[in-house]
Amino acid sequence: QHAEDGGPQPEKHCGHGRGGMGEEVRRKEDQRFITGRGNYVDDVKKPGMLHCELVRSPHAHARIEEIDGSRAMDMDGVVAVLTAEDLLEYDLATMPTLMDDTQDVLVNDKVKFQSQEVAAVIAEDRYVAKDGAEKVDVTYDVLDPVVDADDALEDDAPLIREDIEDKEDNHIFDWETGDEEATAQAFEEADVTVEEEMFYQRLHPAPIETCGAVGDYDPGKDKLTVHMTSQAPHIHRTLFAQVSGIPEHKIRIVSPDVGGGFGNKVPIYPGYVVAAAASYVLEQPVKWVEERSENIQTTGFARDYDMTGEIAATEDGEILAVRTDVLANHGAYNAAAQPSKFPAGFFNIFTGSYDIDAAYASLSAAYTNTAPGGIAYRCSFRVTEAVYLIERMVKVLADELEVDPTEIRRKNFIQPEQFPYESPTGWNYDSGDYESALDLALEMAEYEEYREEQQRRIENDADKLLGIGISSFTEVVGAGPGKTCDIAGVEMFDSAEIRIHPTGKATVRVGVQTQGQGHETTFAQIVAEELGMDVDDIVVEHGDTDTDPYGLGTYGSRSTPVAGAATAVASRKVRDKAKTIAANELEADEGDIEWDRESGEFHVAGAPDRSITITEIAAGAYMNNPAGEEPGLEAVNYYDPPEMTYPFGSYVVVVEVDRETGEVEFEKFVAVDDCGNRINPMVIEGQIHGGLAQGIGTAMMEHVTYDDNGNVTGGDFMNYLLPTAMEIPEFETGHTVTPSPHHPIGAKGVGESPTVGSPPAIVNAVVDAMAHAGVSHVEMPMTPDVVWEALDEAGLAQ
Ligand code: MCN
Ligand code: CUN
Missing domain, CATH: 3.30.365.10 (Aldehyde oxidase/xanthine dehydrogenase, molybdopterin binding domain)
Known part of the structure; x- marks a missing residue:
C-alpha cells in the first residue's frame, strides 16, 4: 500500500x-x-554586546500613568531605557500576532496581563540591566481584572481590549463545525445519551531553554542578524520584515541549537522585537534572555478549553452522534500559533477514531487578563483537546451502558477498508487500522488479567483500587496543504x-x-x-x-x-x-x-x-x-502535501488508587503507536517516552493558575509542577505500521502522539478505579487532593 x-x-x-x-x-x-x-542563544557572545532586561507589570490590568526611567539611567552601565514611546518613533510599538490581532511590544497605555512588558533597560552587563529594571518607576492606575473566560463574557465584565475600535465586550470569535440539525435529530432519536463537563486546564510547554534573542544590526552592511529561539526561522524573518520595514534580504534569522520548544517557540514575543529594535537603534548587539518565571508567566500557554461533551448512542453501544460546546480562554491577545484559517485549531477531528454519522461543535473564545497563547505543548493545534473529549466520552458512554470500553471502541472504529475516510466534519483521514493497534496494546497490557484483579479488589474491599484506562486516539499532523493551511498568509509547504x-x-x-x-x-x-x-x-x-x-x-x-x-x-x-x-x-x-x-x-x-x-x-x-x-x-x-497524515495509537494505563491518600501509582503503561513507515525506531521511542512523560504531567500535575487579581500563582517551578524521573513509570511501547498512502516514504508524524493520546487514557484509568461507585469524571490535574475528593464523594475514601 x-x-x-x-x-x-x-x-x-x-x-x-x-x-x-x-x-x-x-x-x-x-x-x-x-x-x-x-550552541544555544545564550551562548552567543558578540563584541560590544549589550544586555536587555524587561520591566514587567506587577498588575494584571492597569493603566500606565507615568514611566520614569531616570533612576535607572543614572546607574553606571545603563545605556538606555526604552518605552513604547521610543518604539513608536520606529513604528515598532505593536506587532501583529499569528492570528491577526495586534499585541503591544511595550505597553502603550494599558497593561492587560500580569508580567506584561512595560519597558526595557539596556545595559553593559546582564546584572546591571536587571538592577536597572528594578529602578524604573512606573505609576499604575490599577483596574479590575477578569481571569476566567466565563466571567469575561458577563455583561458587567471589565472591557480588556479598549484598543480595538468599537469593541464593547471580551468576546473574540464564535466558531462551529458539523451539522447542528442532523446532530440534534440523532440525539432526539437515540436510546441513550450521556453528557460530561470537562476542563482541559492551562498548561505551559516549559522547555529547558527559555526564550531569548541576540539582535545584531550591522550599519556597514545595513543588515540585521537575529539569533533567536525559533521553531520557525523563515516565517519569523518574513514577519520581522513586515513589521520593521527592513527588507527581507537584509534580515538574517539564525536559530542555533534549541533547548526544547514543545510549541513555546512558535510565536513572536516582545522580547525578540525589543532586542532587535534596540540593536538597530543603538547599533550594537543586544541580548535578551528571559528567566524561568518570565517564560511560564508570559509566553505562549497551551489548552485552557472548557468543554461539554455529549454522545448519543443505541442501547447496544453504536455511537450515532457527538456534540460539544467549548469556551476557550485566549488571554489578553488572540495570539494562538496555528494555521490562520483555523480559529479553533484542528479541533474539527473531535469524532476521533470512530465512524460517527453526525457531529457538531460550537465554540466561543474570550479575552481575559491572562497571558496570550492557546496553542502549544505538543498539541497539533487543539487535537489534544479533541482527543481528550472523545476518548473521555467513549469511557463515559461505556460506563453508562455498563459494557467494557474496548467493546464500544471496536463497535465504532472506522474500519481499515473505509480509508481514505471522510469524517462528518469533512476531514480526510489517510489510513488507519485501529483495531490491530488496540489488540496489540491489550495483549501487551495483560488486559483480561487486570480486569479480573480489579474485580477481586472491589469484592475484597481492598485499600488500593485498580483502574484500567484506554485511549484509541487519532492524530492529525503535517500541515499544509498550502491551500487550506497558512501562517500569516504563507502557505505551509x-x-x-x-x-x-x-x-x-x-x-x-x-x-x-x-x-x-x-x-x-x-x-x-x-x-x-x-x-x-x-x-x-x-x-x-x-x-x-x-x-x-x-x-x-x-x-x-x-x-x-x-x-x-x-x-x-x-x-x-x-x-x-x-x-x-x-x-x-x-x-x-x-x-x-x-x-x-x-x-x-x-x-x-x-x-x-x-x-x-x-x-x-x-x-x-x-x-x-x-x-x-x-x-x-x-x-x-x-x-506541498496533498493532505495531512493521521497517525494513531492505542494506550492502556493501569493505575492503583490509594483510598486513604488519593495517590495514584502507575502499575502498567503500554503505548502502541502507528506513525506509518518508521525512519528511526530509536528516535521514535525517545519521542514517545518524552511525550508520555508530558502526558503524565498534564494528567497529574501541571496547571498554570491565577488568583482573582490576575496574579499568576502557578508561574514558577515551585508551583508549576513538572514530572521528574521519580513520577515516571516504565513504559512498554509497541507499534503497528500503516503507511500513509500519499507520503513519498509512507511516513506520518509521531512527535505529538504520546502527549495527545495519553491524558485521556490516564484519566480513564483513574475514573475506572472508581466507576463502580458511580464516579464518571475527575478533572486534571489529578493531584492527590482532587482524587481523594472524588473518592470521598463516592463513599470510597478511607
Ligand atoms: N520520525 C521517524 N519516523 C516517523 C516519524 C517521525 O523516525 N515515521 C522521527 C522524525 O524523523 C523526527 C522525530 O521522529 O526526528 C519527530 O518527527 P515528527 O513527528 O515529524 O515531528 P517534528 O520533527 O515536526 O517535531 C515536532 C514535534 C512537536 S510539534 C513538538 S511540540 C515536540 C516534539 O516534536 N517538541 C519537542 N518532540 C520534541 N522533542 C524534543 N526533544 N524537543 C521538543 O521541543
Ligand atoms: Cu502544538 S506544540 Mo508543537 O506543534 O511545536
Whole structure:
C-alpha cells in the first residue's frame, strides 16, 4: 500500500546497514550535546554586546500613568531605557500576532496581563540591566481584572481590549463545525445519551531553554542578524520584515541549537522585537534572555478549553452522534500559533477514531487578563483537546451502558477498508487500522488479567483500587496543504536542498528546525535510504535563513510529513540525474540504468556487476560530466502535501488508587503507536517516552493558575509542577505500521502522539478505579487532593 516508487518497507529494509529507513542510527547531534558543545542563544557572545532586561507589570490590568526611567539611567552601565514611546518613533510599538490581532511590544497605555512588558533597560552587563529594571518607576492606575473566560463574557465584565475600535465586550470569535440539525435529530432519536463537563486546564510547554534573542544590526552592511529561539526561522524573518520595514534580504534569522520548544517557540514575543529594535537603534548587539518565571508567566500557554461533551448512542453501544460546546480562554491577545484559517485549531477531528454519522461543535473564545497563547505543548493545534473529549466520552458512554470500553471502541472504529475516510466534519483521514493497534496494546497490557484483579479488589474491599484506562486516539499532523493551511498568509509547504559534493559526500538543508527531535540524524537517514549513501556521509543543516531553503518550521509534527517528503523527493531528483551520469560512466543507455535499493548501487539492467555507486557518480558529475549536461549534482524540492497524515495509537494505563491518600501509582503503561513507515525506531521511542512523560504531567500535575487579581500563582517551578524521573513509570511501547498512502516514504508524524493520546487514557484509568461507585469524571490535574475528593464523594475514601 505504500507510496510511489515502490517505497521502502522499513521492516524489510532495516538491514542494509547504511543507516537508511528503519535503522536505529545513534543521534548525530548528541555528540555535541553530551560533551557540552551545544550552541544555544545564550551562548552567543558578540563584541560590544549589550544586555536587555524587561520591566514587567506587577498588575494584571492597569493603566500606565507615568514611566520614569531616570533612576535607572543614572546607574553606571545603563545605556538606555526604552518605552513604547521610543518604539513608536520606529513604528515598532505593536506587532501583529499569528492570528491577526495586534499585541503591544511595550505597553502603550494599558497593561492587560500580569508580567506584561512595560519597558526595557539596556545595559553593559546582564546584572546591571536587571538592577536597572528594578529602578524604573512606573505609576499604575490599577483596574479590575477578569481571569476566567466565563466571567469575561458577563455583561458587567471589565472591557480588556479598549484598543480595538468599537469593541464593547471580551468576546473574540464564535466558531462551529458539523451539522447542528442532523446532530440534534440523532440525539432526539437515540436510546441513550450521556453528557460530561470537562476542563482541559492551562498548561505551559516549559522547555529547558527559555526564550531569548541576540539582535545584531550591522550599519556597514545595513543588515540585521537575529539569533533567536525559533521553531520557525523563515516565517519569523518574513514577519520581522513586515513589521520593521527592513527588507527581507537584509534580515538574517539564525536559530542555533534549541533547548526544547514543545510549541513555546512558535510565536513572536516582545522580547525578540525589543532586542532587535534596540540593536538597530543603538547599533550594537543586544541580548535578551528571559528567566524561568518570565517564560511560564508570559509566553505562549497551551489548552485552557472548557468543554461539554455529549454522545448519543443505541442501547447496544453504536455511537450515532457527538456534540460539544467549548469556551476557550485566549488571554489578553488572540495570539494562538496555528494555521490562520483555523480559529479553533484542528479541533474539527473531535469524532476521533470512530465512524460517527453526525457531529457538531460550537465554540466561543474570550479575552481575559491572562497571558496570550492557546496553542502549544505538543498539541497539533487543539487535537489534544479533541482527543481528550472523545476518548473521555467513549469511557463515559461505556460506563453508562455498563459494557467494557474496548467493546464500544471496536463497535465504532472506522474500519481499515473505509480509508481514505471522510469524517462528518469533512476531514480526510489517510489510513488507519485501529483495531490491530488496540489488540496489540491489550495483549501487551495483560488486559483480561487486570480486569479480573480489579474485580477481586472491589469484592475484597481492598485499600488500593485498580483502574484500567484506554485511549484509541487519532492524530492529525503535517500541515499544509498550502491551500487550506497558512501562517500569516504563507502557505505551509516545506523544503529540502541536497548537494552532493565531488567526493560523494552530501550537505542537506531543510526548512524545518529541530529543537531536540533528532532531524540531523533522521533526515540524513532519508537521504541515505533514497541515494544508497552512508548516513555518516551526509550532514543536515537548518535554522539559518541566509542559507536554508524557505520552510514553515517545526511544529504540529509536520517535519516528517512535509520536509521529510521534500527530502525524499529531492533525493529522487538527484537519483534521476545520477542515472544520466551513471549511463555515461558505464557506457550504457540511460534507459537501461536501474537503481537497487538493497545495494544502493546503480547498474545496467540485466548486468548487476556493471554497477556504480553514488560516490563514483558524484566524481563523474564534477570530473567527467557528460557533454551537454549541466555540471554538478544537486536538487531542491518544495513540497506541498496533498493532505495531512493521521497517525494513531492505542494506550492502556493501569493505575492503583490509594483510598486513604488519593495517590495514584502507575502499575502498567503500554503505548502502541502507528506513525506509518518508521525512519528511526530509536528516535521514535525517545519521542514517545518524552511525550508520555508530558502526558503524565498534564494528567497529574501541571496547571498554570491565577488568583482573582490576575496574579499568576502557578508561574514558577515551585508551583508549576513538572514530572521528574521519580513520577515516571516504565513504559512498554509497541507499534503497528500503516503507511500513509500519499507520503513519498509512507511516513506520518509521531512527535505529538504520546502527549495527545495519553491524558485521556490516564484519566480513564483513574475514573475506572472508581466507576463502580458511580464516579464518571475527575478533572486534571489529578493531584492527590482532587482524587481523594472524588473518592470521598463516592463513599470510597478511607
Ligand atoms: N520520525 C521517524 N519516523 C516517523 C516519524 C517521525 O523516525 N515515521 C522521527 C522524525 O524523523 C523526527 C522525530 O521522529 O526526528 C519527530 O518527527 P515528527 O513527528 O515529524 O515531528 P517534528 O520533527 O515536526 O517535531 C515536532 C514535534 C512537536 S510539534 C513538538 S511540540 C515536540 C516534539 O516534536 N517538541 C519537542 N518532540 C520534541 N522533542 C524534543 N526533544 N524537543 C521538543 O521541543
Ligand atoms: Cu502544538 S506544540 Mo508543537 O506543534 O511545536
